Structures are given as structure tokens and as C-alpha cells.
Amino acid sequence: MGLQPRLGRVLRLPPSGRNSRFLGSDVSYADLSGRDLEDYYQPQARDADENTILLELTPKPRAPTPWGKVTLTVEKKRVLPQKIVYYDQRGNPVKEVVISGFAEYAPGRYLITASEVRDLLNQGWRTRFEVSDWKVGPVPDGCFSQSALERGCRY
Amino acid sequence: MKGATAMTTARLAWRNVWRHRQRTYLLAAVVAYASVATIFYWSMIDGYKLSVLEAHARYVLAPVTVARTAWFADPDPENGMSDTDQALAALTSAGSPPYAPRLRFAGLLTSPYLSETAFLRGVDPVAEAAVSRVPARIGKGRWLAAPGEVVLGYKLAERLDVRLGERLVVSTAALAGPRSLGLEVVGLVHARVSTVDDFGVYLHIDDARYLTGLTGATHLAVNAPLGHEQTLARRLAKELPAGLTAKPVWDLVGPIKTDVEAGKKLSLPIGLLLALFAALAVTSTLIVSVLERTREFGVILALGMDNASLGWMIVLEAAFATAVGWLLGLLLGYGLIYYTSTHNVLGPFFQLSGEVWSEAGLTEEFYTHLSPLYAFYSLITVIVSALAAFFFPALRARRLQAAAALRWE
Amino acid sequence: MNALVEARNLHKVYKADGVETPALRGVDLTVQAGEFTAIAGPSGSGKSTLLHLLGGLDRPTDGEVWLDGQRLDDKNAVERARIRLWKVGFVFQAYNLIPVLTALENAAFVLELRGRPPAERRQRALAALAELEMGGYAERRPNQLSGGQQQRVAVARALAAEPAVIFADEPTANLDSKTGLALIEYMKRLNREKGLTFVFSTHDPRLLEHVRRVVRLEDGRVISEEVAG
Ligand SMILES: Nc1ncnc2c1ncn2[C@@H]1O[C@H](COP(=O)(O)OP(=O)(O)OP(=O)(O)O)[C@@H](O)[C@H]1O
Ligand SMILES: [Mg+2]
Numbered sequence: 001m002g003l004q005p006r007l008g009r010v011l012r013l014p015p016s017g018r019n020s021r022f023l024g025s026d027v028s029y030a031d032l033s034g035r036d037l038e039d040y041y042q043p044q045a046r047d048a049d050e051n052t053i054l055l056e057l058t059p060k061p062r063a064p065t066p067w068g069k070v071t072l073t074v075e076k077k078r079v080l081p082q083k084i085v086y087y088d089q090r091g092n093p094v095k096e097v098v099i100s101g102f103a104e105y106a107p108g109r110y111l112i113t114a115s116e117v118r119d120l121l122n123q124g125w126r127t128r129f130e131v132s133d134w135k136v137g138p139v140p141d142g143c144f145s146q147s148a149l150e151r152g153c154r155y
Numbered sequence: 156m157k158g159a160t161a162m163t164t165a166r167l168a169w170r171n172v173w174r175h176r177q178r179t180y181l182l183a184a185v186v187a188y189a190s191v192a193t194i195f196y197w198s199m200i201d202g203y204k205l206s207v208l209e210a211h212a213r214y215v216l217a218p219v220t221v222a223r224t225a226w227f228a229d230p231d232p233e234n235g236m237s238d239t240d241q242a243l244a245a246l247t248s249a250g251s252p253p254y255a256p257r258l259r260f261a262g263l264l265t266s267p268y269l270s271e272t273a274f275l276r277g278v279d280p281v282a283e284a285a286v287s288r289v290p291a292r293i294g295k296g297r298w299l300a301a302p303g304e305v306v307l308g309y310k311l312a313e314r315l316d317v318r319l320g321e322r323l324v325v326s327t328a329a330l331a332g333p334r335s336l337g338l339e340v341v342g343l344v345h346a347r348v349s350t351v352d353d354f355g356v357y358l359h360i361d362d363a364r365y366l367t368g369l370t371g372a373t374h375l376a377v378n379a380p381l382g383h384e385q386t387l388a389r390r391l392a393k394e395l396p397a398g399l400t401a402k403p404v405w406d407l408v409g410p411i412k413t414d415v416e417a418g419k420k421l422s423l424p425i426g427l428l429l430a431l432f433a434a435l436a437v438t439s440t441l442i443v444s445v446l447e448r449t450r451e452f453g454v455i456l457a458l459g460m461d462n463a464s465l466g467w468m469i470v471l472e473a474a475f476a477t478a479v480g481w482l483l484g485l486l487l488g489y490g491l492i493y494y495t496s497t498h499n500v501l502g503p504f505f506q507l508s509g510e511v512w513s514e515a516g517l518t519e520e521f522y523t524h525l526s527p528l529y530a531f532y533s534l535i536t537v538i539v540s541a542l543a544a545f546f547f548p549a550l551r552a553r554r555l556q557a558a559a560a561l562r563w564e
Numbered sequence: 565m566n567a568l569v570e571a572r573n574l575h576k577v578y579k580a581d582g583v584e585t586p587a588l589r590g591v592d593l594t595v596q597a598g599e600f601t602a603i604a605g606p607s608g609s610g611k612s613t614l615l616h617l618l619g620g621l622d623r624p625t626d627g628e629v630w631l632d633g634q635r636l637d638d639k640n641a642v643e644r645a646r647i648r649l650w651k652v653g654f655v656f657q658a659y660n661l662i663p664v665l666t667a668l669e670n671a672a673f674v675l676e677l678r679g680r681p682p683a684e685r686r687q688r689a690l691a692a693l694a695e696l697e698m699g700g701y702a703e704r705r706p707n708q709l710s711g712g713q714q715q716r717v718a719v720a721r722a723l724a725a726e727p728a729v730i731f732a733d734e735p736t737a738n739l740d741s742k743t744g745l746a747l748i749e750y751m752k753r754l755n756r757e758k759g760l761t762f763v764f765s766t767h768d769p770r771l772l773e774h775v776r777r778v779v780r781l782e783d784g785r786v787i788s789e790e791v792a793g
Contacts (some may be wrong), residue, residue, distance in 0.1 A: 062303055064324045064335035079498065088267035089321045136170045163679050174664035450659050457676050458658075458721075459620055459649025461642045558622040562657060 022103055040065045067094075078102075080110055093120050105136050160520065168471035172479075175472075178444050181475065183480035185440055189433030189540060190484025190533040191491065196429060197532050198492040199501075200422045201524035203363050204415050209458045211411075212347030212404040213288040214348040219388045221245070221254075221401045226230040226373060232260045232329040235373035236399075242375050247395035252379060252387060255282035256372035256472035262327035264356065273311070275356040277363020286376040289357065295319060296346025302362045305338035306471065308355035319343065325358065334405025338362065361479075362465060377401070426532070434540030441473055447547040452552065453560025466552035470545045481537045485530055495523040568596035568632055568761055569618055569701045569729055575626035576613050576784075587613040589784040590623070595729070600755040603765040604772055605781035611765035612733050614781065618763065619652045619731045627783055632728045647772040649677055652731035653722025655764075657737045660718035661706040667693060667700040674725035692724035693717070696750055712743035716750065722756060732764035741770060748774060 018131040038076060041057035048054040055072040059065050068089035073082045103112030119125035169252075172179050212218045220227075226234040236242060239256055246254055249461060258277035263270055280299040284290040290298040295555050296319045299306055305323055307315075317323050317340050326335035344355050364370060379387040384403035391401035460468075495501055501547060502521040568580070576588040576628075588609045595601050601610050616622045617629055620636045629636040632651055636644060648654075653674075661670045669676075672689035680688075693699050696716040706714055715735050722730045737743030748771055754760045772778050780788045 059322070062337050064326065064337045066265050066322065066324050066337075070265070086267070091170065094267050160679050163677060167676070169662065206743065334612055451662055454654075454656070454660060454662065456645070457619075457654045458677060459643035459645050459652075465640070558616045558623070561616075561621075 039063075041070060048073060052082065078110070095119050095121075101130070103131070103134060103136070161467075164468050165471055167450060169475060170441045171472050172467070172475040175444075178440075179476045179479065180475040182440050182444075183483060184439065184542075185436045186433070186477045187484035187487060189429070189436070189536055192433075192479050193426065193486040193533040194484070194529040195491055195495075195523070196426060197529045198244055198424070198496070198523040198525065199496060200334040200419060201526065202496070202522055204419065205381070205524050206521055207408065207411055208404060208458025211408050212350045212373050212379075212381065212384065214292075214346050215350045216404050216407050216543055217255075217257075217286055217374075218381075218384045218402055219252075219293075219377040219391065219401055220374050220407060221377055221395065221399065222374035224400045225398075225446055227400060227402060227407075229371065230259060230538065231248055232258065232367040232369045234366075235369045236371040237369065238371045239375060241396050241507055242399055244397070245391060245396070246375070246377065248394045249387070249390050252377050253285035254375050255279055255286045256358050256360060257283075257374055258367060258369060258371075258430070259373045260327050260329055260363065260367050262325055264311075264496045265324040265326065266317045268316050268319075269314065271311070271315060271456045273354055273356050275327070275358060277358055277360040277367075279360050283357075283376075287376040288396045289344055289346060289351060291496055292344055292346040292351075293342045296340070296342035298342055299357060300341070302359040303338060304340070304341040304359060306342040306344060306355075306357040307340060308352040309343040312340065312343050324357075324361075324498075325366065327342075327366050329367035329369065329370075331366070334366045336362055336366060338531030348540065367543055379403075379512070382490065385389060390429075426536075430536040430539050433536055433542040437473075437477070437540045438544040440546050441548050445469060445551055449560050449563040450553070452555055453563060454558055456555065456557035458559060461554050462555060465555070466549040469548045469552050471546055473548065474541065477537060477541050481534065488496075488529070491526070492523045492525055496525050502556070566633060567630070568597040569593070569595035569734055569763065570630040571614070571618060571627065571628075573627040574614070574624045574629065576610070576618060576622075577625045587784055588617070590627070591781075591784070591786055593618075593779060593786065597728075597761055598755070598759045599761055600752060600776060601763045602772055602775040602778045603763065603781060604767065604769070604778055606767055609781040611767075612783040614783075615733045615763065615765055616730045619654060620648050621654075649674065650714075651728045653727040655715065655718045655722055655727055655732035657734040658711075660721075661714055663706050664732075665697060666703050666705055667709065667720075670717055671702075671705070671720045671724050673721060676724075688697045688724045689763070691718070692720040695754065696720045697724060710743075712747060713788065714737050715739065717746050719747070719750060719754075722761070723758075729761040729763065732762065734765050734767070736766060736768065736769065736771065744768065744771065745774070760768060 006071045040059055040063035042060055044056045044058070045053050046056075049099040053076055055074055057070040057072065059069075066088075068091060069087050070098060071085045071087070073084075074080065075082055081099055082101055083099070086094050086096070088094050096118050097115055099112055099115045099119070101112065102110045103113045105111050111131065112129075113131040113134070115129045117127045117129070158171065174300070191382075192421070196532075222230075223236055225232055228234075243254075246252065256279055258274055260277070261272065262275045263272050278299065280290070280301075284298075293306070294309055296306075307323070308315070312318070315323070319340055319342070321340050322337045323340055324334070324335055324337050337356060344351055346352055360372065377387065377391065384405065388401045388403040388406075395401060434500065452469075455465060456462065499521065501523065504521075569591040569624040571591055574588050574593075578585040578587055591610075593612060593614075603614060605611050615620075617624050617637075618631070620629070620631065620639070623644075624637050627637065631647065634647060636647065639647065645740075661667075662673065665673065668686070670691050671693050672685040674687060675685040690699065690702060693702055696719055698713060698716050698720060701709060701713060702716075706717075709717065715738075717731075718735070719732075730751075736747055739747065748764075751762050751764065752765070752774065755762050766772070775792075777791045778789070779786055780790075
């Protein structure tokens, strides 16, 4: 959601539309949400080495994704993603997400606490994403207001 | 006994025109220049207005647009027509002009590298060709044929870095909530109209209906010959039920209209100034030549021509040379504007003026307009300048005394 | 019998920038048809002024001018122009001819102003040029002719129009004495053979030896009039 100055109106966008660079950083909504991957892609798995599986995702016809292919490197033991690589439709990698930290907030359930998005077209452009503190429980709606998102929210 | 008759005077003047070659050429050249300048100037002014109009009628908007009144105020799919039956009935009773349904909405385009917001236009691929030149201006690939396809302005495609055959993600949120589709780029438009080349996005109207949730169309684009938009729009408006309106392109171009009309108003004093300069040039040319010939006139007066006939002779000489210059100017002027109306020689010039130009809806091409009216304008310029210019010689010939002229050095 | 040209007590005062210059101070003169008259006098004596008044180019400040039974001095510019066209021939000191016209066209110019048909114009102009032995130069422009030839074309122009009188104001002034004398001889022959009336001015005493009637001007007055035996 955001006011588009050129169009002169507010545009409410679906999840796939959130691929745009977010606030000028290399983080985009889609990088952080796993849902797109399941909805729009045809998976194909093979062993990469003894510890990891390489999951190759090809978009379904007319799927609203700009990628030509997405690959996921998944740790066999805990079934946790280690690396996601996004390819354009010409076969070139465009960006990758490397996940380096997890927290187990319930038995067998994990939360990503440290990840890094690298822009492969612009050498050295990267965005680190770290969760320093986390809590389990319901989140009050008020935490999603504009001001709460800016100031932070205690509960 | 009778003095020099009008015929004799005219004949003498005609002979002098050809005998005083250089003077005639000079005067004719000055007049020709003024005529060419006038013709070219007005042709450009009209050409500009028509280019703007044409670009908007054939590329950016439509000759006539039929939509709900609310849509004109806020062109959002929410204000669109869920069915177009009423509008189509009105078209039928107004003589069934060619039309195409359109569904226009704001959305986001996403390529692997970039996202950009745009106004997207859902069109019926076949019907669209009847009202728009865009389908005929595909530079690469082809025009839309079926759902699942998208056609882009070539500059937009360059910015997004998408190529033919690649998938582009189109997203919007309208009546149906947030929705998106991956469409295959099948064609790139090279319309030479900046709004189209820079921002044009065309997809199948069925895809647009799916994305927006609007079952009908936002508006109907109706065809009308250039210059007849207003008439058709008025006729349609009469047939349409309350809540629906038809608007000619000129009413929808917004601030461009005021710009162009202000330009046209400004052009009148400039045109007058042009005529004034022409008058000045013709006058000074004539004055010099008349002063030079004082002794000759003295002899002619001594031999028995009266002052009035002498005055007429000088004026006729100037008039002949002026007429020759005017005809020459017509030839050159119309030749020039014919060329510039068929060849895009001025476009690159105007492009130098940059942003303002492309915001008016045009860039790379500019054609002058051809109208017989410019001959009339140039004639007025020539006559006004001639009247001013002939005044002095005629006056001088009237006052010239033979004895004094003979003593003139 | 009435005189062809008659001036009675002519006065002419030029006014320029508030200064009055008396050019003629009471001139009486008569010229009979067929006469050959010279007006002699030093520079500034009023010769040009007198000829201009007699030919109706200008009007006197006082006095009367009569030409062929018509009074000239009380006529307006249009009427005087018409009288000049039909009755008077003029030859000036220089720049007589219209530069863009050929010798033939110059010789025919007065006839053209009178509206004569082209064939007649051509025939009469060619005849006049032939009289002055200029027949071979008919198609030349003035700038292709010598000064003497130009003056002969000017005389031919007057001749072709067959006026009542020809006024020649110092026609020889720009010519050397031999050529000047030759021009006067042409004029004398036309006077003798065709009975043309000439009034010409000069300040060259050598020319006067060949002229029967000489009127001397000085300071705007006739100081003597002599008719050789
Ligand atoms: N337009 C004029 N305005 C004022 N004075 C004039 C004008 N024309 C002639 N005069 C004066 O009148 C007098 C007579 O001049 P005019 O030309 O008749 O003499 P001229 O005998 O022909 O002399 P020249 O032999 O030098 O030709 C002179 O004093 C002259 O300065
Ligand atoms: Mg003189």
C-alpha cells in the first residue's frame, strides 16, 4: 500500500506486488514471506550433498512472479532453508537470501533470526535482517498501526 | 488630347518591372520572404495544435470517450460501467460509429529488476484497431491476440528491462481486492508519442476484468474523423441516459488545451509583428529605389506625364513586383509546409525543448499543417505591408515638381 | 500673326529656407514659329529658369507665358503636363534618357505617353533616330552610348513627337566643343528642313556664331537681343 505520486492515487497491492524494493533497501516483502513460493511454483527436489537438498522452483503458467526460477537450499536434518536464489527469465541469478540464524520457539518450529539479502546485480548491495528479541503469543492489533510500526510496540 | 491613359501607365509599369531587374528581384525577395514566413508560421501554429490533438485522439485518449459522469471526475474502475448495454444502445442510435471498450486502471508492473506504477489499459484486441493507431505501431513482436498477453511502450520495456516472450507481473487492487497476473510480453509499441512509448501498457480486457473485478468497461473509445470529435460527442451525449456522458478529446486534454490556446492567442501579435517587419522591409526597399530615380521621374514629368499617373506607375511597379514576390512566396511557402507536413524534419528540433514538449503528448514527430487559409494570411500581410510601403512613393510622386526633380543631384 | 511663344514681364523668385532668390526680374520675349533662338548668359543668369517657365515646367511669380495661343502661367500642374505632352519638346543638359530603355524606346517615349499604337511609335522613332544618324544604335541602352549620342537620342525623342517648340537647356554643356557644335548643326538642319522651332540656352560664346538670333540674359534680365543679318 502506498501513495503513488505519478498516478496520483493510493495503490493497494497484492502480495506478489510487493517485490518492489522496500524503502530503498534490498528487502522486499516477497523475500520474507514463504507463501508465494508455495502458490506459484512447481517444485523439483534433488540431493545437493549429504546434508542439504536443492529445491528448484519453476513458476506455474501465468503465475504472478517475475522470476524465471527460484532455488532453495534446505538443511536435511531440521528441514530449514539456508539459501534462496532468485533467477531472472534469462537464467541469471538476480539476488539471493542467505539465512544464518534460527530460533526454535516451539519444538520443531523455527523463527528466522538472522538473514541477509544480496543484490547480485549490484556488487556489495546487501541488507542484513536480524531479530534481537522475540516473544511468543498473540500480537495486539494496535501494533500494526502506522505510528506503532515507527515507534515500536510493547506488550 | 488626353494624358497617359491607365493602360499606358500600367504598361510602362509592367515594362519597368522587367527592366529594373535587380530592384524587382530585391522587392520580390523581401515580399517572398515575408509570405513564406507568414505561411510557415501559421502552418506551424496549426500543426502544433493538430499534433497535440491527433496524438491524444489516436494514441493517448480517444476521439470521443463515453463513460459514466462519475468516471470523468474520478477515473477509477469503481466508477466504471458493469455493463455497456446502455452506452452501446446510444451509439447505435447515433449512427453506429466504430468503438472499442476499454478498462483503464492503475497498477504495478514488476520485472525481476524493477517495479513501476502505471495506468494499464485493458482492450479488446480486435476492436481497438478501429479507434487507435497503437495496434498498428508495434515496433517489435505483435499486437495482443488473447488473454495472458501484454504489450508495452518500448521505452517502458527498456526501463523495466523486459523482453519479448518474458513474463511481466501486473498487479492492482480494485473492486476484487488485490490481484495479480503474470503476463507474457508479446509486443513493444513504437508510437513516437511519448506518453505511449514511455508509459503505455495494453492487456486483454478479460485480464483487466479479472484483475479489477469490473465486469464491463471503464469507458468506450469512439472513433470520429479529426476535427469532428465535438460534433459526435454532442450527438452521443443527447442519446445517452442520465449518468453517462460523451466527451471529445479536446475536453479531456486538460491543461494542454489552455497551453495550446494561449499559444494561439500569443501567435496573433507575433503574426502582426511579422507583417510589420515585412512592411518595413518593403517600404525601405521602395524608398531607396524611388529616391534613386528622382531624375528619371523629373524627365518623365517634363515629357508630359502628370503626377497622378507617375504615382500610379510607381505604385503599380511595386505592386507587380510584390505580386511576383507573393506568388513566389506562395510557391516556396507551400512547398516548404508540404514537405514539413509529410516529413518529420521539425520533430528533432522541437525535441530540444524537452519536457514541456513531451508532456504535451508528443515528441519525435512534428508535422506542419496545410491549409489554403495561409495564402490568405500571407496576402493580408503583403497587402498591409504594401499599403504602408506604397504610401511614401505615391505621396512623393504627387508632390514631385518637374523643375525641382531635374535639378536633383 | 501671333507669336508661338510669348513671355510678358516674367518674374521668378525662388524661396528656399526663408531666403528669396530672384532668378528672373521682368523678362519679355517672343519666339515666332520656325525660329532658331539662343538664350545666352553666364551661369546663374536665369537661363534654365526661363526655359522651364516657357515650357510650362514651372510657374512664374509674376508675368504671363503664352504658348501656341494658350496661356500657361495660370494653368494647374495637370493641365500644364498635358500641354507639355502635346506641344513641347525638352532636351536637357544630361541624364535626359531613361536608363532602362533602349534608344528606340526612349525616342518613342513621348508617343507612348500619348498612347499611339506601337507600329506608329516605332516607325516615327526610327525615322527620327535616322534623321540624327542614330539609326544604327536603336537597340542600345543609354549607358552604351557616348554623351553626344545620348543628346542626339534626346533630340530625336523631341523630333519624333513633332511638338510646336523644342526647348533645349544647355544641351551641349556636357560635350566637347566639336561634338557640341555638331549637335547644334543637327538642330539647325531640322529647323531649316522641317521648320521646327528651337529655343536653346548656352553659355558657350563659340556656339553663338552659328545662330541667327541671340537673346542675352544677365542677372535675370534681357540685356540685349541681336539678329544676325
Ligand atoms: N530651386 C531653386 N531654389 C532657389 N534658388 C534657385 C533654384 N533654382 C535656381 N535658383 C537660383 O536662381 C538663379 C538662376 O538659376 P538658373 O539655374 O536659372 O541659372 P542658369 O542661367 O541656368 O545657370 P547655369 O548656366 O549655371 O545653368 C540662380 O541664382 C540660382 O541659384
Ligand atoms: Mg541652367
